[in-house]
Amino acid sequence: MMLSLPDDEQMALSQGVADFLAGNFPVERLRSTDTRDVERWDELVGLGVIGLSLDEDQGGLGLSVVEEVLVCRELGRTLVSPAIIGAMLAPHVAIRGGQDVLAVSLRSGERRVGLAVGGSDGDARVVDAADGLFLFLTGSELSLVEGAQTSLRCIDETVCLAAAPLPGTVLAGIDAPELAWAAHVMAAAMLCGQLEAIRDMAADYARTRVQFGRPIGAFQAIKHRCTDVAMGADMCWAQVWNAANALHSGAADAEFQAHAAKWLAGDEAIKAARFNIQVHGGMGFTQEVDAQLLLKRAHVLHQLFGNPRLVPARLVEFELET
C-alpha cells in the first residue's frame, strides 16, 4: 500500500513547468501560429523536461516517472503535442539499444522524434514526426524507427498524423516494460491536465453565461455534470499518481495500475470534453472556442498505446491482491 503526496520539491518542479507553459505555450498558440510544438523542443530541453528521468551522467536530472507525470499533467493542460512522450522516452531507448550518439542528439532536442502506435491495418500511426524518426510502442516493446510516412488528415488539426509501413528501419529496439508502462501513465497524466482544463473551462462558462435570468450553472442539469467532470479529474489524477508510484517502487500491481490509469483518464476526458461542448451551446460547436479542440485531442491521446475498446477486458486478467 502506498500513501503519498507530491513533496515540496516536486510541487515546485510542477509549478515551474506550469508557469513556463502558461507564458510560452498558451493554448491560443494552436490557433494563430504555424510553428508546431515539435519545432520548439529545445525550449523544453532547457527546462529539463526532455531528459528528466535520464541519469545525471547522461545529461539528465536523475528524476523518475513520478516527476514525469507531474510534468506531463502540465504539458497536457496546455495541449502540448503528445509527441513529447516520445521525446522524453526516446533517449532511454537509444541508450539501452546501444545508440549513444543518437541518444545525445535526442536528449539535446537536435533529433526530433514522433510517437507511433500500431494501426489496425498493420501500418504504424505516427504523431508529429518532424524528421522521419519515431518512437514505436507496442506492448512492452519500444523501438526507434526511421521510415517513409504518408500524411493523413487528422481530426485534430494541431497535430500531424501519418501512416508508416512497418517494420521500417529500426535504429534501436528494446523490451522494457517499465518504460512502456511509464508511457501509459505519462499519456494518462497529460489527459489529467486536459481534464482539469476542461473542468475549469466548463465551470467558468457556467458561472458567467446568463440565460433565463440566471447563470446557467445555477441549473442542476448543468451543475451536476460539472461536478461529474471535477470528480473524474480528481479520480484520474489520484489513479495516475498511484500508478506512477507503483511503477517507481516496482510494485507487483504496477502494470495493472498503469493500464487502469490510462483507460480511465481517456474515458473520463472524452466524456468531459463532450459535455464541455454541450455546455458552450452553439459556440461549442464552432472552431472559435477551444472546446472542440479539447475533445479531438482527448481522442488522440485515448488511442495511444493500445485499442482502448479492448483494454477493459484485459484488465480482468491481472491477478490482484486486495
Next chain:
Amino acid sequence: MGLVPASALDDFRSGVRSWLQTHVPAEPAPSITRDGIAHRDFLRGWQRKLHDSGWAGINWPSAFGGRDLGAMEQIVWFEEYARAGGPDCFGLSVAQSHAGPTLIQAGTPEQRAFHLPRILSGEAIWCQGFSEPGAGSDLAGIRCRGDVEGDEIVVNGSKIWTSFAQAADYQELVLRTEPGSQRHKGLSWVICDMQSPGITVRPIKSMDGEYHNCEVFYDNLRIPLSNVVGKLGDGWRVSMATLAFERGRSFIGSQVRLLRTVERLLDFARDTNGSDGEPLIADPSIATRLGELRARASGLKSMTYFSVARSMNDEVPGAEGTYVALMLAELKQQVYRLWMELLDMRGLEVTDVPHATNPVLQYLFSFAATIGGGTSEVRRNIIAERILGLPRHDAVAELPA
C-alpha cells in the same frame, strides 16, 4: 511527505490479521427483523469482543478509551477487516463513528463519562434522529419540537429513516428548541433514551425485506435539559463538527469492502458458465464491463488514499474526500446491477444466503446508497456550489442597468 514504507506496518498488520482470523464471527449478522433483537444481540456481542481485545474506538483519542491509531494503522485495520469478512454493521457505526465522536467534541464530562464506555463496550446501541417526513435531503427543514419547560425539554413530532430505532438504546435527536426559528438556527442536539415513555417506534420494511429504518413518534416525551449536547440552540454546529472528526476515514472500510466485492464478482464470472457452456468471463462484452468496474474501483481506491494522505499532511481533506462518498455509492450500485444481470434467471430467487453476501439482496439494498445520508443529487449540488463555485439554484443574474 514521502512514501511510507509498507514494512513499518507489517507487524501491526499481522497482529490485526491473526486476531481477526480467530475472532470474526463464523455466522454473518442476522437479518434486521421488525423487532431487531437478534441483530442487536449480534452487534452487542461483536462489539464486546472488539472491546475486550482492545480494538474498540480505533480512531478515538486514548483519553476517552480509544486506541488513537494513526491514519496508516486505520487503513490497515479496515483492509484486514474487509479481507477477513468482518461484519458490516451500520447499527454499530452510528455510535462508534458519530454519537461517540460528537460527545467527545461537544459533550459534558458527565455525558462522556456515562456514555462513552457504554458505546465502546457495545452495551449501548445508538440510532440517529435527524430526518423528518418534511426534512429529508433538506435537513434544515426540521420541525420536530422541543419546548423547554423548567429543567426539561418536552418533545412532540416525529422522525423518519432512523436506522435500527426498533432496538436502539439511545438516539441522537435534533430538535427545534426555539419556536419560530428558521432553517439552521434554533436547533438542539439532544441525547434521547429510547426507553422513555412517549416514544412510539414504527419499523419500516425496506425493498430488500429488512427493517433498516423506522419512523419514530414523540408524544410529550420529557428529556432532561442535562441531555443537551453543546449549547441549547447550537445543534446544527454540533452536528457538523463531527464530520471534521471523521475526515472521510470512515469511508475507507466501505471502499475496501467494495473492492473486495468487485473481486468476488470476477470470481463468480470465472466460476459460472453461461448458456453456451463457457465461463461468463469468456464473453468479451462481460469481461469489458467487469474490467471497467475494476478500473473504476481502483480509481476510487486511489482517490480514497490520496484523500487520507492529504488529511494526514495538513489536516484539511481535499476535494477528493467529498467525491469519495458520491462515487462509492454509485459504483456500488453498478457492481450489483451487473451481478444481478449475470445471475440471469437466478436473480429472481431469494436464496438462504445471508444478506451480507447475497448478491440479489445486496442489489436491492444498494438503492439506499445514493439516498441515505444525502441523495446523490444533493451531494452534487454541494460539490458544485462549494468546490466549483457554481451559483445556487435560486441565483438571479444581475440585469444590466
